Amino acid sequence: MHSPSRRTSKVNLHPLEQVQIHFRGAPALCSAVAVVALALTSVGCSTGPAASAPTGPRPVTVFAAASLTAAFTEIAELAPSLDVTLNFDGSPTLVDQITSGAPADVLATADEASMQRATEAAIVAPDPTIFATNSGVLIVPKGNPAQVSGVDGSLDGTKLVVCARAVPCGATAHKIAEAAGVTLKPVSEEQKVTDVRGKVSSGEADAGIVFATDAQAAGDAVETIAVDPEKRFAARYPMTIVTEAKNPAAARAFIDLVLSEEGQAVLATHGFGAP
Amino acid sequence: MTLTTSARLGDGLPRWLFVPAALATLFLTVPLLGIAARVPWAEVPALLSTPSSVDALALSLLTCVVATLIALAIGLPLALVLARSDGRLAGVVRTLVTIPMVLPPVVSGLALLITFGRRGVLGAPLSVLGIEVGFSTVAVVMAQVFVAMPFLVTAVEGALRSSGSGFEGAAASLGASPSYTLRRVTLPLLAPSIASGSALTFARALGEFGATITFAGSLQGVTRTLPLEIYLLRELDTDAALALALVLIVVAALTVAVTGWFSRRTVRRRVP
Numbered sequence: 001m002h003s004p005s006r007r008t009s010k011v012n013l014h015p016l017e018q019v020q021i022h023f024r025g026a027p028a029l030c031s032a033v034a035v036v037a038l039a040l041t042s043v044g045c046s047t048g049p050a051a052s053a054p055t056g057p058r059p060v061t062v063f064a065a066a067s068l069t070a071a072f073t074e075i076a077e078l079a080p081s082l083d084v085t086l087n088f089d090g091s092p093t094l095v096d097q098i099t100s101g102a103p104a105d106v107l108a109t110a111d112e113a114s115m116q117r118a119t120e121a122a123i124v125a126p127d128p129t130i131f132a133t134n135s136g137v138l139i140v141p142k143g144n145p146a147q148v149s150g151v152d153g154s155l156d157g158t159k160l161v162v163c164a165r166a167v168p169c170g171a172t173a174h175k176i177a178e179a180a181g182v183t184l185k186p187v188s189e190e191q192k193v194t195d196v197r198g199k200v201s202s203g204e205a206d207a208g209i210v211f212a213t214d215a216q217a218a219g220d221a222v223e224t225i226a227v228d229p230e231k232r233f234a235a236r237y238p239m240t241i242v243t244e245a246k247n248p249a250a251a252r253a254f255i256d257l258v259l260s261e262e263g264q265a266v267l268a269t270h271g272f273g274a275p
Numbered sequence: 276m277t278l279t280t281s282a283r284l285g286d287g288l289p290r291w292l293f294v295p296a297a298l299a300t301l302f303l304t305v306p307l308l309g310i311a312a313r314v315p316w317a318e319v320p321a322l323l324s325t326p327s328s329v330d331a332l333a334l335s336l337l338t339c340v341v342a343t344l345i346a347l348a349i350g351l352p353l354a355l356v357l358a359r360s361d362g363r364l365a366g367v368v369r370t371l372v373t374i375p376m377v378l379p380p381v382v383s384g385l386a387l388l389i390t391f392g393r394r395g396v397l398g399a400p401l402s403v404l405g406i407e408v409g410f411s412t413v414a415v416v417m418a419q420v421f422v423a424m425p426f427l428v429t430a431v432e433g434a435l436r437s438s439g440s441g442f443e444g445a446a447a448s449l450g451a452s453p454s455y456t457l458r459r460v461t462l463p464l465l466a467p468s469i470a471s472g473s474a475l476t477f478a479r480a481l482g483e484f485g486a487t488i489t490f491a492g493s494l495q496g497v498t499r500t501l502p503l504e505i506y507l508l509r510e511l512d513t514d515a516a517l518a519l520a521l522v523l524i525v526v527a528a529l530t531v532a533v534t535g536w537f538s539r540r541t542v543r544r545r546v547p
Binding site: 161186195205 | 388392393394409410488491492493494495498499503506507511
Protein backbone atom coordinates (compact mmCIF):
# COMPACT_ATOMS: atom_id res chain seq x y z
CA MET A 1 0.00 0.00 0.00
CA HIS A 2 2.77 2.43 0.85
CA SER A 3 4.74 1.98 -2.33
CA PRO A 4 7.70 4.27 -2.96
CA SER A 5 6.00 5.80 -5.99
CA ARG A 6 3.58 7.69 -3.76
CA ARG A 7 6.33 10.07 -2.71
CA THR A 8 6.97 11.30 -6.21
CA SER A 9 3.72 13.17 -6.59
CA LYS A 10 4.06 15.45 -9.56
CA VAL A 11 3.43 19.16 -9.31
CA ASN A 12 0.93 19.78 -12.03
CA LEU A 13 1.63 22.94 -13.88
CA HIS A 14 -0.43 24.54 -16.52
CA PRO A 15 0.68 23.17 -19.92
CA LEU A 16 1.97 26.61 -20.84
CA GLU A 17 4.36 26.45 -17.91
CA GLN A 18 5.86 23.21 -19.07
CA VAL A 19 7.18 24.58 -22.33
CA GLN A 20 10.43 23.16 -23.52
CA ILE A 21 12.32 25.55 -25.67
CA HIS A 22 15.06 24.48 -27.99
CA PHE A 23 17.52 26.98 -29.35
CA ARG A 24 19.18 25.53 -32.36
CA GLY A 25 22.19 27.20 -33.86
CA ALA A 26 23.87 26.48 -37.21
CA PRO A 27 24.86 24.07 -38.54
CA ALA A 28 21.45 22.51 -38.16
CA LEU A 29 22.66 19.00 -38.82
CA CYS A 30 25.18 19.12 -36.03
CA SER A 31 22.58 20.54 -33.66
CA ALA A 32 20.29 17.69 -34.54
CA VAL A 33 23.07 15.25 -33.80
CA ALA A 34 23.72 17.06 -30.54
CA VAL A 35 20.09 16.62 -29.51
CA VAL A 36 20.34 12.91 -30.33
CA ALA A 37 23.62 12.81 -28.47
CA LEU A 38 21.87 14.09 -25.35
CA ALA A 39 19.47 11.23 -25.59
CA LEU A 40 21.96 8.50 -26.44
CA THR A 41 24.54 9.70 -23.90
CA SER A 42 27.76 9.35 -25.89
CA VAL A 43 27.47 9.94 -29.60
CA GLY A 44 30.16 12.35 -30.71
CA CYS A 45 29.74 15.23 -33.08
CA SER A 46 32.80 16.44 -34.88
CA THR A 47 32.06 20.15 -34.61
CA GLY A 48 29.28 20.63 -32.07
CA PRO A 49 29.10 19.41 -28.50
CA ALA A 50 32.71 18.70 -27.63
CA ALA A 51 33.85 21.32 -25.13
CA SER A 52 37.10 21.85 -27.00
CA ALA A 53 35.47 22.54 -30.37
CA PRO A 54 35.71 26.26 -31.14
CA THR A 55 32.91 26.30 -33.74
CA GLY A 56 29.18 25.80 -33.29
CA PRO A 57 27.12 26.34 -30.16
CA ARG A 58 27.70 23.99 -27.24
CA PRO A 59 24.61 22.18 -25.95
CA VAL A 60 23.52 22.59 -22.35
CA THR A 61 20.30 21.38 -20.73
CA VAL A 62 18.96 23.58 -17.93
CA PHE A 63 16.26 22.43 -15.49
CA ALA A 64 14.77 25.54 -13.89
CA ALA A 65 11.88 26.48 -11.59
CA ALA A 66 8.69 27.59 -13.36
CA SER A 67 8.97 31.13 -11.98
CA LEU A 68 12.19 31.54 -13.99
CA THR A 69 10.48 30.82 -17.33
CA ALA A 70 10.51 34.34 -18.76
CA ALA A 71 13.90 35.37 -17.32
CA PHE A 72 15.84 32.24 -18.32
CA THR A 73 14.31 32.16 -21.80
CA GLU A 74 15.65 35.68 -22.29
CA ILE A 75 19.06 34.89 -20.75
CA ALA A 76 19.47 31.83 -22.98
CA GLU A 77 19.24 34.12 -25.99
CA LEU A 78 22.18 36.17 -24.73
CA ALA A 79 24.72 33.46 -25.48
CA PRO A 80 25.11 32.50 -29.13
CA SER A 81 27.90 30.11 -28.13
CA LEU A 82 25.47 28.01 -26.10
CA ASP A 83 22.68 25.82 -27.44
CA VAL A 84 20.39 25.96 -24.41
CA THR A 85 17.55 23.51 -23.85
CA LEU A 86 15.27 24.72 -21.06
CA ASN A 87 12.92 22.56 -19.00
CA PHE A 88 10.62 24.41 -16.57
CA ASP A 89 8.64 22.76 -13.80
CA GLY A 90 8.02 22.99 -10.06
CA SER A 91 11.28 22.75 -8.09
CA PRO A 92 10.44 19.45 -6.29
CA THR A 93 9.46 17.90 -9.62
CA LEU A 94 12.75 18.93 -11.23
CA VAL A 95 14.67 17.22 -8.43
CA ASP A 96 12.57 14.08 -8.88
CA GLN A 97 13.17 14.14 -12.63
CA ILE A 98 16.97 14.38 -12.24
CA THR A 99 16.94 11.70 -9.54
CA SER A 100 15.23 9.36 -11.97
CA GLY A 101 17.85 10.01 -14.64
CA ALA A 102 16.62 12.96 -16.71
CA PRO A 103 19.56 14.34 -18.76
CA ALA A 104 20.18 17.74 -17.11
CA ASP A 105 23.39 19.76 -16.89
CA VAL A 106 22.21 22.62 -14.65
CA LEU A 107 19.60 22.71 -11.87
CA ALA A 108 18.10 26.02 -10.71
CA THR A 109 15.39 25.88 -8.03
CA ALA A 110 13.07 28.48 -6.47
CA ASP A 111 13.78 27.36 -2.93
CA GLU A 112 16.71 26.15 -0.89
CA ALA A 113 14.81 23.15 0.48
CA SER A 114 14.56 21.51 -2.95
CA MET A 115 18.22 22.20 -3.66
CA GLN A 116 19.17 20.75 -0.31
CA ARG A 117 17.28 17.59 -1.18
CA ALA A 118 19.26 17.42 -4.43
CA THR A 119 22.63 17.92 -2.76
CA GLU A 120 21.80 15.33 -0.11
CA ALA A 121 20.95 12.85 -2.87
CA ALA A 122 24.32 13.74 -4.46
CA ILE A 123 22.68 14.34 -7.83
CA VAL A 124 24.17 17.86 -8.02
CA ALA A 125 27.47 19.45 -7.07
CA PRO A 126 27.53 20.27 -3.34
CA ASP A 127 28.22 24.00 -3.71
CA PRO A 128 25.08 25.69 -5.11
CA THR A 129 25.32 29.41 -5.87
CA ILE A 130 22.51 31.80 -4.91
CA PHE A 131 21.85 33.70 -8.15
CA ALA A 132 18.64 35.61 -7.34
CA THR A 133 16.14 36.43 -4.62
CA ASN A 134 12.39 36.90 -4.79
CA SER A 135 10.82 38.92 -2.00
CA GLY A 136 7.29 39.23 -0.73
CA VAL A 137 5.53 42.47 -1.68
CA LEU A 138 2.13 44.02 -1.08
CA ILE A 139 0.07 44.77 -4.17
CA VAL A 140 -3.15 46.76 -4.57
CA PRO A 141 -5.39 47.34 -7.60
CA LYS A 142 -4.53 50.30 -9.80
CA GLY A 143 -5.55 53.47 -7.97
CA ASN A 144 -5.44 51.77 -4.56
CA PRO A 145 -9.21 52.17 -3.94
CA ALA A 146 -9.01 50.99 -0.31
CA GLN A 147 -6.10 53.34 0.42
CA VAL A 148 -3.83 50.68 1.81
CA SER A 149 -0.53 52.13 3.03
CA GLY A 150 1.41 48.97 3.83
CA VAL A 151 1.38 45.84 5.94
CA ASP A 152 -0.15 47.74 8.86
CA GLY A 153 -3.46 48.82 10.36
CA SER A 154 -4.63 50.14 6.98
CA LEU A 155 -5.34 46.51 6.00
CA ASP A 156 -8.07 46.23 8.66
CA GLY A 157 -11.50 45.94 7.12
CA THR A 158 -10.14 45.64 3.58
CA LYS A 159 -10.47 42.63 1.32
CA LEU A 160 -7.02 41.12 1.68
CA VAL A 161 -6.11 37.98 -0.28
CA VAL A 162 -3.01 35.91 0.48
CA CYS A 163 -1.75 32.40 -0.27
CA ALA A 164 -2.62 29.59 2.13
CA ARG A 165 -0.06 29.29 4.91
CA ALA A 166 1.19 25.93 3.65
CA VAL A 167 2.14 27.41 0.25
CA PRO A 168 5.51 29.29 0.02
CA CYS A 169 3.94 32.66 -0.80
CA GLY A 170 1.54 32.21 2.14
CA ALA A 171 4.35 31.39 4.54
CA THR A 172 6.16 34.54 3.36
CA ALA A 173 3.01 36.65 3.81
CA HIS A 174 2.59 35.51 7.40
CA LYS A 175 6.29 36.09 8.17
CA ILE A 176 6.00 39.65 6.85
CA ALA A 177 2.89 40.22 8.96
CA GLU A 178 4.49 38.81 12.10
CA ALA A 179 7.57 40.97 11.64
CA ALA A 180 5.31 44.00 11.25
CA GLY A 181 3.27 43.03 14.30
CA VAL A 182 0.09 42.70 12.27
CA THR A 183 -2.40 39.83 12.26
CA LEU A 184 -3.63 39.13 8.74
CA LYS A 185 -7.38 38.69 8.35
CA PRO A 186 -7.63 37.59 4.71
CA VAL A 187 -10.98 37.08 2.97
CA SER A 188 -9.41 34.30 0.93
CA GLU A 189 -6.34 32.07 1.14
CA GLU A 190 -5.49 30.96 -2.36
CA GLN A 191 -3.51 27.92 -3.43
CA LYS A 192 -1.54 29.66 -6.15
CA VAL A 193 0.20 32.99 -6.09
CA THR A 194 -1.22 33.75 -9.55
CA ASP A 195 -4.74 33.44 -8.13
CA VAL A 196 -3.90 36.08 -5.51
CA ARG A 197 -2.58 38.36 -8.23
CA GLY A 198 -5.64 37.76 -10.41
CA LYS A 199 -8.05 38.75 -7.64
CA VAL A 200 -6.11 41.96 -6.97
CA SER A 201 -5.59 42.96 -10.60
CA SER A 202 -9.33 42.46 -11.29
CA GLY A 203 -10.14 44.75 -8.36
CA GLU A 204 -12.09 42.00 -6.59
CA ALA A 205 -9.65 42.21 -3.67
CA ASP A 206 -8.25 45.39 -2.10
CA ALA A 207 -4.77 44.04 -1.45
CA GLY A 208 -2.66 40.92 -1.75
CA ILE A 209 0.78 39.63 -0.81
CA VAL A 210 2.73 38.05 -3.68
CA PHE A 211 6.33 37.68 -4.80
CA ALA A 212 8.06 40.62 -6.48
CA THR A 213 8.24 38.72 -9.78
CA ASP A 214 4.47 38.21 -9.77
CA ALA A 215 3.90 41.91 -9.09
CA GLN A 216 6.25 42.74 -11.98
CA ALA A 217 4.41 40.37 -14.34
CA ALA A 218 1.05 42.01 -13.51
CA GLY A 219 2.26 45.24 -15.14
CA ASP A 220 0.05 48.33 -14.77
CA ALA A 221 -2.96 46.46 -13.39
CA VAL A 222 -1.52 46.57 -9.88
CA GLU A 223 0.49 48.99 -7.75
CA THR A 224 3.26 47.66 -5.54
CA ILE A 225 3.54 49.05 -2.04
CA ALA A 226 7.04 48.79 -0.65
CA VAL A 227 7.57 46.51 2.30
CA ASP A 228 10.37 47.37 4.74
CA PRO A 229 13.42 45.77 3.03
CA GLU A 230 14.42 44.25 6.37
CA LYS A 231 11.09 42.46 6.52
CA ARG A 232 10.62 41.21 2.98
CA PHE A 233 11.65 37.64 3.64
CA ALA A 234 13.07 36.90 0.24
CA ALA A 235 13.19 33.39 -1.14
CA ARG A 236 16.72 32.57 -2.31
CA TYR A 237 17.19 30.85 -5.67
CA PRO A 238 20.19 28.46 -5.87
CA MET A 239 21.69 26.85 -8.97
CA THR A 240 24.47 24.35 -9.58
CA ILE A 241 25.90 21.72 -11.94
CA VAL A 242 24.33 18.28 -12.07
CA THR A 243 26.72 15.52 -10.99
CA GLU A 244 26.18 13.47 -14.13
CA ALA A 245 26.21 16.46 -16.48
CA LYS A 246 27.19 15.53 -20.03
CA ASN A 247 28.32 19.08 -20.71
CA PRO A 248 29.92 20.35 -17.50
CA ALA A 249 31.90 23.09 -19.24
CA ALA A 250 28.85 24.48 -21.00
CA ALA A 251 26.92 24.15 -17.72
CA ARG A 252 29.57 26.25 -15.97
CA ALA A 253 29.35 28.78 -18.81
CA PHE A 254 25.59 29.06 -18.41
CA ILE A 255 25.85 29.58 -14.64
CA ASP A 256 28.51 32.27 -15.23
CA LEU A 257 26.16 33.90 -17.74
CA VAL A 258 23.34 34.03 -15.19
CA LEU A 259 25.71 35.52 -12.60
CA SER A 260 27.15 38.01 -15.09
CA GLU A 261 26.08 41.64 -15.16
CA GLU A 262 24.02 40.94 -18.28
CA GLY A 263 22.26 37.95 -16.73
CA GLN A 264 21.55 39.79 -13.50
CA ALA A 265 20.12 42.73 -15.45
CA VAL A 266 17.62 40.41 -17.16
CA LEU A 267 16.62 38.88 -13.81
CA ALA A 268 16.13 42.38 -12.38
CA THR A 269 13.76 43.37 -15.19
CA HIS A 270 11.56 40.41 -14.21
CA GLY A 271 11.42 41.51 -10.57
CA PHE A 272 14.13 39.32 -9.06
CA GLY A 273 16.44 40.78 -6.45
CA ALA A 274 20.24 40.47 -6.40
CA PRO A 275 21.61 37.45 -4.53
CA MET B 276 -42.97 -1.16 -18.93
CA THR B 277 -41.59 -4.60 -18.10
CA LEU B 278 -40.71 -4.89 -14.47
CA THR B 279 -40.20 -8.38 -13.17
CA THR B 280 -39.11 -9.50 -9.75
CA SER B 281 -36.30 -11.76 -10.99
CA ALA B 282 -32.96 -10.09 -11.77
CA ARG B 283 -32.39 -9.73 -15.49
CA LEU B 284 -29.02 -9.43 -17.26
CA GLY B 285 -28.95 -7.99 -20.75
CA ASP B 286 -32.33 -9.54 -21.54
CA GLY B 287 -32.71 -10.23 -25.27
CA LEU B 288 -29.48 -8.47 -26.28
CA PRO B 289 -26.77 -10.00 -28.45
CA ARG B 290 -23.95 -11.49 -26.38
CA TRP B 291 -21.16 -9.47 -28.05
CA LEU B 292 -22.61 -6.31 -26.56
CA PHE B 293 -21.26 -7.39 -23.19
CA VAL B 294 -17.65 -6.80 -24.28
CA PRO B 295 -17.85 -3.00 -24.84
CA ALA B 296 -20.26 -2.75 -21.89
CA ALA B 297 -17.71 -4.42 -19.62
CA LEU B 298 -14.96 -2.17 -20.99
CA ALA B 299 -17.03 0.93 -20.16
CA THR B 300 -17.67 -0.38 -16.64
CA LEU B 301 -13.97 -1.05 -16.06
CA PHE B 302 -12.87 2.32 -17.40
CA LEU B 303 -15.26 4.14 -15.08
CA THR B 304 -14.66 2.07 -11.94
CA VAL B 305 -10.95 1.19 -11.96
CA PRO B 306 -9.80 4.75 -11.11
CA LEU B 307 -12.21 4.73 -8.13
CA LEU B 308 -10.73 1.41 -7.00
CA GLY B 309 -7.30 3.00 -7.48
CA ILE B 310 -8.19 5.68 -4.92
CA ALA B 311 -9.58 3.05 -2.57
CA ALA B 312 -6.30 1.12 -2.82
CA ARG B 313 -4.20 4.16 -1.97
CA VAL B 314 -6.31 5.54 0.90
CA PRO B 315 -4.51 5.05 4.25
CA TRP B 316 -7.56 3.41 5.83
CA ALA B 317 -6.18 3.23 9.37
CA GLU B 318 -5.60 7.00 9.43
CA VAL B 319 -8.88 8.02 7.80
CA PRO B 320 -10.75 8.85 11.05
CA ALA B 321 -7.89 11.07 12.24
CA LEU B 322 -7.47 12.72 8.82
CA LEU B 323 -11.20 13.46 8.58
CA SER B 324 -11.56 14.88 12.09
CA THR B 325 -9.16 17.81 11.64
CA PRO B 326 -10.95 21.16 11.99
CA SER B 327 -10.26 22.09 8.38
CA SER B 328 -11.71 18.79 7.10
CA VAL B 329 -14.81 19.07 9.29
CA ASP B 330 -15.33 22.68 8.19
CA ALA B 331 -14.94 21.76 4.53
CA LEU B 332 -17.37 18.86 4.79
CA ALA B 333 -19.98 20.87 6.71
CA LEU B 334 -19.68 23.80 4.30
CA SER B 335 -20.01 21.52 1.27
CA LEU B 336 -23.12 19.79 2.59
CA LEU B 337 -24.77 23.07 3.62
CA THR B 338 -24.09 24.88 0.35
CA CYS B 339 -25.09 21.90 -1.80
CA VAL B 340 -28.41 21.45 0.02
CA VAL B 341 -29.17 25.16 -0.38
CA ALA B 342 -28.09 25.11 -4.03
CA THR B 343 -30.31 22.10 -4.74
CA LEU B 344 -33.31 23.74 -3.01
CA ILE B 345 -32.80 26.91 -5.05
CA ALA B 346 -32.55 24.83 -8.22
CA LEU B 347 -35.87 23.16 -7.31
CA ALA B 348 -37.53 26.47 -6.50
CA ILE B 349 -36.65 28.19 -9.79
CA GLY B 350 -35.26 25.47 -12.06
CA LEU B 351 -38.25 23.16 -11.79
CA PRO B 352 -40.71 25.88 -12.91
CA LEU B 353 -38.38 26.69 -15.80
CA ALA B 354 -38.32 23.03 -16.84
CA LEU B 355 -42.14 22.85 -16.76
CA VAL B 356 -42.50 26.01 -18.83
CA LEU B 357 -39.92 24.84 -21.38
CA ALA B 358 -41.50 21.40 -21.73
CA ARG B 359 -44.87 22.96 -22.48
CA SER B 360 -43.57 25.59 -24.90
CA ASP B 361 -42.61 25.52 -28.56
CA GLY B 362 -41.29 28.09 -30.94
CA ARG B 363 -38.14 30.07 -31.43
CA LEU B 364 -38.06 31.85 -28.07
CA ALA B 365 -38.39 28.59 -26.11
CA GLY B 366 -35.64 27.08 -28.26
CA VAL B 367 -33.30 30.00 -27.60
CA VAL B 368 -33.98 29.93 -23.85
CA ARG B 369 -33.51 26.15 -23.77
CA THR B 370 -30.10 26.48 -25.44
CA LEU B 371 -28.95 29.37 -23.26
CA VAL B 372 -29.84 27.76 -19.94
CA THR B 373 -28.03 24.54 -20.75
CA ILE B 374 -24.79 26.29 -21.74
CA PRO B 375 -23.38 26.30 -18.16
CA MET B 376 -23.48 22.47 -18.32
CA VAL B 377 -20.87 22.39 -21.04
CA LEU B 378 -18.80 25.42 -20.07
CA PRO B 379 -15.45 24.77 -18.41
CA PRO B 380 -16.12 25.64 -14.74
CA VAL B 381 -13.39 28.28 -14.74
CA VAL B 382 -15.26 30.09 -17.51
CA SER B 383 -18.43 29.92 -15.41
CA GLY B 384 -16.48 31.44 -12.52
CA LEU B 385 -15.16 34.24 -14.74
CA ALA B 386 -18.65 34.90 -16.09
CA LEU B 387 -20.01 35.19 -12.54
CA LEU B 388 -17.07 37.37 -11.53
CA ILE B 389 -17.51 39.90 -14.33
CA THR B 390 -21.26 39.98 -13.67
CA PHE B 391 -21.57 39.90 -9.88
CA GLY B 392 -17.99 40.85 -8.94
CA ARG B 393 -17.28 44.19 -7.35
CA ARG B 394 -16.60 45.82 -10.69
CA GLY B 395 -19.12 43.65 -12.52
CA VAL B 396 -22.12 44.69 -14.58
CA LEU B 397 -24.54 43.98 -11.72
CA GLY B 398 -21.95 43.82 -8.96
CA ALA B 399 -20.83 47.45 -9.26
CA PRO B 400 -24.29 48.95 -8.61
CA LEU B 401 -24.89 46.41 -5.83
CA SER B 402 -21.54 47.35 -4.34
CA VAL B 403 -22.67 50.96 -4.12
CA LEU B 404 -25.62 49.73 -2.04
CA GLY B 405 -23.20 47.90 0.22
CA ILE B 406 -24.01 44.43 -1.11
CA GLU B 407 -20.90 42.47 -2.06
CA VAL B 408 -21.11 38.73 -2.64
CA GLY B 409 -17.46 38.07 -3.51
CA PHE B 410 -15.53 35.92 -0.97
CA SER B 411 -18.77 34.93 0.81
CA THR B 412 -20.67 31.68 1.25
CA VAL B 413 -23.40 33.23 -0.91
CA ALA B 414 -20.90 33.30 -3.78
CA VAL B 415 -20.23 29.58 -3.30
CA VAL B 416 -23.95 28.80 -3.56
CA MET B 417 -24.30 31.04 -6.63
CA ALA B 418 -21.45 29.21 -8.35
CA GLN B 419 -23.04 25.86 -7.52
CA VAL B 420 -26.51 26.87 -8.72
CA PHE B 421 -25.04 28.26 -11.94
CA VAL B 422 -23.24 25.07 -12.92
CA ALA B 423 -25.67 22.51 -11.43
CA MET B 424 -29.22 23.79 -12.03
CA PRO B 425 -29.13 23.01 -15.78
CA PHE B 426 -28.92 19.31 -14.87
CA LEU B 427 -32.29 19.53 -13.08
CA VAL B 428 -33.86 21.58 -15.87
CA THR B 429 -32.69 19.16 -18.56
CA ALA B 430 -33.71 16.02 -16.65
CA VAL B 431 -37.20 17.22 -15.79
CA GLU B 432 -37.91 18.84 -19.13
CA GLY B 433 -36.86 15.71 -21.02
CA ALA B 434 -39.06 13.49 -18.84
CA LEU B 435 -42.10 15.76 -19.15
CA ARG B 436 -41.74 16.03 -22.93
CA SER B 437 -41.52 12.29 -23.42
CA SER B 438 -44.46 11.60 -21.08
CA GLY B 439 -46.80 13.77 -23.14
CA SER B 440 -49.77 15.71 -21.77
CA GLY B 441 -52.53 13.06 -21.92
CA PHE B 442 -53.13 12.83 -18.18
CA GLU B 443 -53.19 16.60 -17.79
CA GLY B 444 -55.68 16.84 -20.66
CA ALA B 445 -57.91 14.29 -18.96
CA ALA B 446 -57.71 16.14 -15.65
CA ALA B 447 -58.55 19.44 -17.33
CA SER B 448 -61.51 17.90 -19.15
CA LEU B 449 -62.82 16.76 -15.78
CA GLY B 450 -62.72 20.34 -14.56
CA ALA B 451 -59.42 20.46 -12.68
CA SER B 452 -57.76 23.87 -12.52
CA PRO B 453 -54.21 24.23 -13.93
CA SER B 454 -52.75 24.53 -10.41
CA TYR B 455 -54.65 21.50 -9.19
CA THR B 456 -53.54 19.50 -12.25
CA LEU B 457 -49.94 20.54 -11.70
CA ARG B 458 -50.05 19.52 -8.04
CA ARG B 459 -52.01 16.29 -8.33
CA VAL B 460 -51.09 15.00 -11.81
CA THR B 461 -47.96 16.53 -13.36
CA LEU B 462 -45.64 16.68 -10.35
CA PRO B 463 -46.44 13.16 -9.04
CA LEU B 464 -45.84 11.79 -12.56
CA LEU B 465 -42.52 13.61 -12.65
CA ALA B 466 -41.39 12.53 -9.18
CA PRO B 467 -38.76 10.04 -10.43
CA SER B 468 -37.16 12.51 -12.82
CA ILE B 469 -37.31 15.32 -10.25
CA ALA B 470 -35.55 13.01 -7.80
CA SER B 471 -32.84 11.96 -10.24
CA GLY B 472 -32.44 15.53 -11.53
CA SER B 473 -32.04 16.80 -7.95
CA ALA B 474 -29.48 14.08 -7.25
CA LEU B 475 -27.47 15.08 -10.31
CA THR B 476 -27.72 18.72 -9.29
CA PHE B 477 -26.60 17.96 -5.74
CA ALA B 478 -23.74 15.76 -6.93
CA ARG B 479 -22.59 18.35 -9.48
CA ALA B 480 -22.72 21.09 -6.85
CA LEU B 481 -20.73 18.89 -4.48
CA GLY B 482 -17.98 18.47 -7.04
CA GLU B 483 -17.97 22.14 -8.11
CA PHE B 484 -14.45 23.53 -8.02
CA GLY B 485 -13.43 25.84 -10.84
CA ALA B 486 -16.24 28.38 -10.60
CA THR B 487 -15.97 28.46 -6.80
CA ILE B 488 -12.25 29.13 -6.68
CA THR B 489 -12.52 31.77 -9.40
CA PHE B 490 -15.59 33.55 -8.05
CA ALA B 491 -15.70 32.88 -4.31
CA GLY B 492 -12.10 32.37 -3.24
CA SER B 493 -10.93 29.93 -0.61
CA LEU B 494 -11.21 30.48 3.14
CA GLN B 495 -11.72 27.80 5.76
CA GLY B 496 -15.31 27.63 6.97
CA VAL B 497 -16.51 30.36 4.60
CA THR B 498 -15.75 29.42 1.01
CA ARG B 499 -13.36 26.45 1.15
CA THR B 500 -15.57 23.53 0.17
CA LEU B 501 -14.46 19.90 0.03
CA PRO B 502 -13.02 20.03 -3.51
CA LEU B 503 -11.04 23.18 -2.67
CA GLU B 504 -9.69 21.60 0.50
CA ILE B 505 -8.65 18.53 -1.52
CA TYR B 506 -6.92 20.75 -4.06
CA LEU B 507 -5.03 22.58 -1.31
CA LEU B 508 -3.96 19.36 0.40
CA ARG B 509 -3.08 17.53 -2.80
CA GLU B 510 0.55 18.62 -2.88
CA LEU B 511 1.08 18.95 0.85
CA ASP B 512 -0.58 15.95 2.42
CA THR B 513 -1.61 13.34 -0.13
CA ASP B 514 -3.08 11.05 2.54
CA ALA B 515 -5.47 13.71 3.83
CA ALA B 516 -6.46 14.65 0.27
CA LEU B 517 -7.25 11.01 -0.53
CA ALA B 518 -9.29 10.58 2.66
CA LEU B 519 -11.39 13.63 1.75
CA ALA B 520 -11.71 12.41 -1.84
CA LEU B 521 -13.10 9.18 -0.44
CA VAL B 522 -15.77 11.12 1.48
CA LEU B 523 -16.68 13.02 -1.67
CA ILE B 524 -17.07 9.79 -3.63
CA VAL B 525 -19.13 8.11 -0.90
CA VAL B 526 -21.51 11.08 -0.53
CA ALA B 527 -21.95 11.35 -4.30
CA ALA B 528 -22.53 7.59 -4.64
CA LEU B 529 -25.07 7.59 -1.78
CA THR B 530 -26.94 10.52 -3.34
CA VAL B 531 -27.23 8.81 -6.70
CA ALA B 532 -28.05 5.39 -5.19
CA VAL B 533 -30.76 6.66 -2.82
CA THR B 534 -32.53 8.69 -5.48
CA GLY B 535 -32.22 5.80 -7.94
CA TRP B 536 -33.93 3.54 -5.41
CA PHE B 537 -36.61 6.18 -4.81
CA SER B 538 -37.27 6.56 -8.55
CA ARG B 539 -37.61 2.82 -9.11
CA ARG B 540 -39.87 2.44 -6.10
CA THR B 541 -42.11 5.24 -7.35
CA VAL B 542 -42.34 3.68 -10.80
CA ARG B 543 -43.01 0.23 -9.38
CA ARG B 544 -45.83 1.49 -7.18
CA ARG B 545 -47.49 3.03 -10.15
CA VAL B 546 -47.33 -0.11 -12.32
CA PRO B 547 -49.53 -2.76 -10.75
